[in-house]
Amino acid sequence: PPAPDPHDFLAVDSDLSDTERDVRDAVRTFARRELLPNVADWFEAGTLPDPRGLAKAFGDLGVLGMHLEGYGCGGSGAVAYGLACRELEAVDSGLRSFVSVQGSLAMAAIHKFGSEEQKGEWLPRMAAGEAIGCFGLTEPDSGSDPGSMRTRARRDGSDWVLDGTKMWITNGSVADVAVVWAATDEGIRGFVVPAGTPGFSANTVHKKLSLRASITSELVLEGVRLPADAVLPGSRGLGSPLSCLNEARYGIVWGAAGAARACYEAALEYALSREQFGRPIAGFQLTQRKLADMVVDVNHAGMTALRIGRLKDEGRAHHNHVSFGKFANVAAAQRVAAAARSVHGANGITLEYPVMRHMVNLETVATYEGTEEIHALSIGQAVTGVSAFR
Numbered sequence: 341p342p343a344p345d346p347h348d349f350l351a352v353d354s355d356l357s358d359t360e361r362d363v364r365d366a367v368r369t370f371a372r373r374e375l376l377p378n379v380a381d382w383f384e385a386g387t388l389p390d391p392r393g394l395a396k397a398f399g400d401l402g403v404l405g406m407h408l409e410g411y412g413c414g415g416s417g418a419v420a421y422g423l424a425c426r427e428l429e430a431v432d433s434g435l436r437s438f439v440s441v442q443g444s445l446a447m448a449a450i451h452k453f454g455s456e457e458q459k460g461e462w463l464p465r466m467a468a469g470e471a472i473g474c475f476g477l478t479e480p481d482s483g484s485d486p487g488s489m490r491t492r493a494r495r496d497g498s499d500w501v502l503d504g505t506k507m508w509i510t511n512g513s514v515a516d517v518a519v520v521w522a523a524t525d526e527g528i529r530g531f532v533v534p535a536g537t538p539g540f541s542a543n544t545v546h547k548k549l550s551l552r553a554s555i556t557s558e559l560v561l562e563g564v565r566l567p568a569d570a571v572l573p574g575s576r577g578l579g580s581p582l583s584c585l586n587e588a589r590y591g592i593v594w595g596a597a598g599a600a601r602a603c604y605e606a607a608l609e610y611a612l613s614r615e616q617f618g619r620p621i622a623g624f625q626l627t628q629r630k631l632a633d634m635v636v637d638v639n640h641a642g643m644t645a646l647r648i649g650r651l652k653d654e655g656r657a658h659h660n661h662v663s664f665g666k667f668a669n670v671a672a673a674q675r676v677a678a679a680a681r682s683v684h685g686a687n688g689i690t691l692e693y694p695v696m697r698h699m700v701n702l703e704t705v706a707t708y709e710g711t712e713e714i715h716a717l718s719i720g721q722a723v724t725g726v727s728a729f730r
């Protein structure tokens with residue numbers, strides 16, 4: 341049998357279909373040509389300089405809402421969507437986030453719970469990247485426990501009036517439309533809030549040390565008056581936003597595998613070319629131990645992602661499978677990024693190499709979409725039958 345390929349040790353990608361491989365190659369080519377040469381500058385600047393151009397480019401590539409059916413969306417399988425996330429996050433977690441928030445959160449909420457009018461109005465434009473969406477669940481005082489949210493929507497005649505604050509909202513200040521979750525007398529419901537609505541404003545969060553090539557915002561809702569048809573009619577209770585989170589968390593399962601792969605590949609290349617004590621540092625046993633640990637983590641993450649993807653394509657992925665994948669793969673990526681950074685020595689602390697950028701991005705990835713602890717508790721509940729959340 342052929343020797344293992346260092347770039348796909350367990351030949352995980354040989355289990356992909358031709359269609360899946362085509363998606364992988366198209367997104368990889370785009371990401372390496374259009375994103376990779378710029379991402380360090382965007383990260384250093386702490387912003388995305390042209391979010392509308394980026395949205396349009398992602399729309400043209402076909403990755404916005406690519407796993408949703410109809411309304412101009414791609415209708416791809418779960419594995420194909422995961423591969424797109426993997427290739428984007430191999431460049432930067434912030435770029436995968438852009439696609440996750442648009443397709444798996446904002447568009448998925450409208451797709452799952454919206455009326456025909458809402459779907460027809462927003463989904464084709466969002467799939468094309470002509471309209472940017474955001475998803476407002478987290479609040480300053482409600483993060484892991486979104487059920488404690490204070491944002492309220494009350495009826496006033498046939499209108500709805502929303503008051504509250506959302507925090508840490510990706511793309512909030514560049515969005516054309518916000519899907520905002522609010523407590524009502526009928527439980528938590530989702531609302532479609534166009535950006536120009538009086539009383540709605542967004543402030544960009546600055547001084548981030550992680551996910552810098554991404555726009556993060558506070559959303560302020562002060563007496564935002566919306567017509568009766570602004571509510572997502574199918575949304576009822578906390579389970580509605582949580583079901584959208586499953587979609588985005590699934591993308592992170594793959595994305596983290598991509599970030600891990602990028603760090604491992606950078607470390608391997610660096611270790612083979614960097615010489616100390618008269619030979620490449622790849623020849624030292626301690627470096628080889630790091631590379632061995634990395635390649636195991638990268639391949640475990642890849643297999644986990646593909647397994648959960650196949651379950652999802654068969655309609656058998658429970659949300660605790662997704663928790664398993666997010667928990668395992670983000671932790672694996674964090675280990676790989678930290679080890680890869682050390683292999684790079686002083687160069688590893690700069691933006692000339694991708695490793696520390698990935699390492700600090702992964703602090704966000706371990707926090708958003710359910711922290712490491714929340715997913716540990718979900719897995720703990722799944723295996724014991726006992727809830728330890730509260």
Ligand code: TGC
Nearest residue numbers: 437440477484486487510578579582583588659708709710
């Ligand atoms: P709990 O009583 O357990 O659940 C309430 C209802 O929801 C159901 N449920 C789920 N449904 C679908 N998917 C899931 N993952 C679900 N988890 C729970 C549950 O069965 C129940 O249904 P029902 O019919 O019985 O009412 O709720 P809890 O208040 O105890 O909270 C559970 C907990 C802690 C797991 C949940 O609140 C949680 O996941 N917290 C983490 C919050 C979070 O992940 N926030 C993410 C915000 S969005 C974001 O970060 C975007 S980042 C940008 C990017 O992705 O790039």
Ligand code: FAD
Nearest residue numbers: 475476477478483484508509510551707708709711713729
């Ligand atoms: P907290 O919930 O306050 O948690 C603090 C610590 O306490 C964590 O270690 C946590 O694990 C631990 N903890 C909490 N509860 C328990 C428990 N029961 N048992 C054990 N430990 C516990 N949100 C959105 O709605 N939309 C977005 O687009 C979005 N984008 C984001 C982008 C970025 C860059 C970041 C950093 C966050 C984003 N978020 C977004 C918010 C994100 O989902 C929350 O930060 C996350 O859910 C955690 O909430 P918190 O930060 O309030 O931490």
